Amino acid sequence: MAERISLRLINAQQGYQAINTAWHRAKALLMAGHRLVLELRPDTRSNEQNAKFHAICSDISRARLAWAGKPRTAAEWKVLLVSGHAVATKQGAEIVPGLEGEFVNIRESTARMSRARGSSLIEYALEFCASNGVELRESVQWVDPETGEIA
Secondary structure, eight states: OOSOOOOOOOSHHHHHHHHHHHHHHHHHHHHTTOOOOOOOOOOBOOHHHHHHHHHHHHHHHHTTOEETTEEOOHHHHHHHHHHHHHHHTTOOOEEEEOTTSOEEEEOOOGGGOBHHHHHHHHHHHHHHHHHTTOOOSSOOOOBOTTTOOBO
């Protein structure tokens, strides 16, 4: 049995064909006694958005911009930007005591962000860079919130 099938639906005609194909695969598995899960959800952020956001985090880290008294890694900048973006967009932040008494920010997952949310995060990160004099390797002026495409 195939472990997983994932189909991106982009228009009604293609969506119908994809769902029809999925039904034929599912029918055989169901008749053989397998249990399946069908999930329909909005598409998540694109690979281009993911690559751009991580490049921005790397650029901030490479600029040696200090936060809380010391330069931060790209991974640390990712946490800071995602947390700041959540607060700036009124989603809030949740800080909880960790397992060893440390404080932990329970932040939103970038992998599960919609394309529009991913675009908003990139715009937030670009504004942060502009406000803090961080030079970017790639010039990105705008990210379309509907398609997630970088212009």
